[in-house]
Amino acid sequence: MTNKLKNEMEKIKMPKDTKERIIAACENTARNKVISKIDNDGYTDHVFTAERVKPKNRIMRSISAVAACAVIAGGIGTTGYLFHRNGSSPVADVESTTVFSEPDEQMSNTGCPFGDFNDFEFSIKFGDDGEELIGFSDETRSKLADFLNTFNWGDEIEEAEVKVLDENEINDEKYAMISWSKDNKKYFVAVSDSGLVGAASLESPQDLQPITDIKYYRVDFNAFYKGMKDILDMDPFAEKTTFTACEDSPFTDILAKDYNVSPFTLDFAQADQEKYDKMAELINSQKWFEFDGIDVYHAWSFDPNRNNFTIRCDEGSTVSYASFDYTDTATIYSVTYDENGVIADQDWKFYRCDDKHFGCKLGDIFGTYIPDDFRNWEPDENEAEIYEHKCNAIDFSEVLAWNDCDYTVIAGDRDERISMTPEQIEQFKKCFDNIELKKENMVPDLWAGYGSPEFEADFGNTFVMISNENVLKDISISMDKKLIAIYDGGTSCSSNMCTRVYRIDDPEQFQFVLDIIK
């Protein structure tokens, strides 16, 4: 089937006249670019290798951001501070920023281009949200200083080389920032995972000024990373998720009861005792670690599905589930219903084991076909897949700021789209005044994602869509008025698991939303 798909797809060709039209349009654009260049600059040389207009590289942005924080924290006025961007108007020479402009002064006898770290009260920050590590023990500080002094920072590289690197380093996601103060100057050295290092200094200005000049170096990031990690006895770039070892298997209780299984299949079924025994033995043989997975595994379906091995146990009004993915992660979810079938209580816990292919082994016991992609999955050492699902938390205060958006009520059952009036938008926003969606009120998405049949069964298919070119958010309230779901389809989320569901403390506060979507 897939070969047929490839063969058929490859038969699709763009019409010849369309190609010619596109080529003409491109050539016209290129011509205009040349003309524009002549008009503005008076020369035409090397137009096609002209510098790309793009935001500053990660190093410069990082240094600028940290420098801004440092200066603001120091109580210096921020009037007039601008993040300088490539392509904007040229900034006049800024006397307040210099980049180790006196190398001889900075160069120590250690050979480190930034001086002797033993002489600095330096602090270190990792990543965008990293806290500054300022509380080193003397021993750790000394080890770090020695490491930084003797680290091979290489020679300064030319700016032209930086531009090429900057164009190509698309995975420039991590950085470490080392900063210190000396003689009324603040110094910064930023190391990114592309190996690019930027160094700048900032004099104490009356007005905060952009950093316009940075010295660049090229280093072996892996060596830097390993050296820091060894000294700090921690992974400085890891998410701060704590895994707590369980004394006993957390699945013992559920496995002691009567249950059905869906071994990566679409239905629950009873299996023979031999398989149950093998499964229980495999599960209980693992060392399990509990972790707070609500942020990263908030999208988890307990309905039988191809991506989970699920165990279901019914006991009166309580249903318990244990669910395993193809890798090493598992969840236990327990839900109790009242006499009206409404959820009265629920609880979930997340676990991991050391066997990265644990889920596949469960599937093998039941003879489930497991795609090679899943069977051969290997975690990335530097970026464990568990963290990839993480979406930006939705800040509800954002809702109030969405002024330039269309607010539309989508009535799925009637296939209607009704634009909200300005008065309705105002009232809608008022519903969200003083709303704080707390993490402890978040519930896992047990409905297989926004808009799924399971979701519509509980939330209906009428919702409010808030959108513009950069924002696409849908808001639904469950029919029992206990939950609010927000789907973030905008640019802030790169994962498909972008449905967040929260318990509502005060349903009356959302009465207007309920009225408008009923």
Place this chain on the structure above:
Amino acid sequence: MLTNGCAREAVEKYGDMLYRICLVMLKNTADAEDAVQETFIKYVQNTPTFKGEGHEKAWLITVATNKCRDMLRYRTRHKTESEELLQGYFIEEHDSGILEALSELDDKYRIILVLYYVEDYKIDQISKITGLSVSAVKMRLSRGRKLLREKYRKEYIVA
């Protein structure tokens, strides 16, 4: 790798590939042509520096798919009258059930299936191109494959 900014060379080399992807995403020939044109114009305007041919191709696909997403988002908000069904195009042009089945899938599956099976990208490469996590790509590939098989068999073989 192409000479920087050479429009004809770029369109000849990558035009059909981008057109296929845009057509599958947008299900509309006119929109697909527009998306491809805007992609190449961006290419000419920016003259980015590439590490190699693979990087260049991935860059073009990323720009094109982002453009398609923008257009789809616009469609979501401004219901258009002119959307033609891809099925019609395929029936007319190719008389093949597999493409009709593909066109009936949700767009989030279509693009992943095309990148994987038609353009031969690996999962981690698709992850980088689309901005999805590796596991999300795997999941969409797995589900998309299953859905495609079901649709193809049910509607175009059994019938």
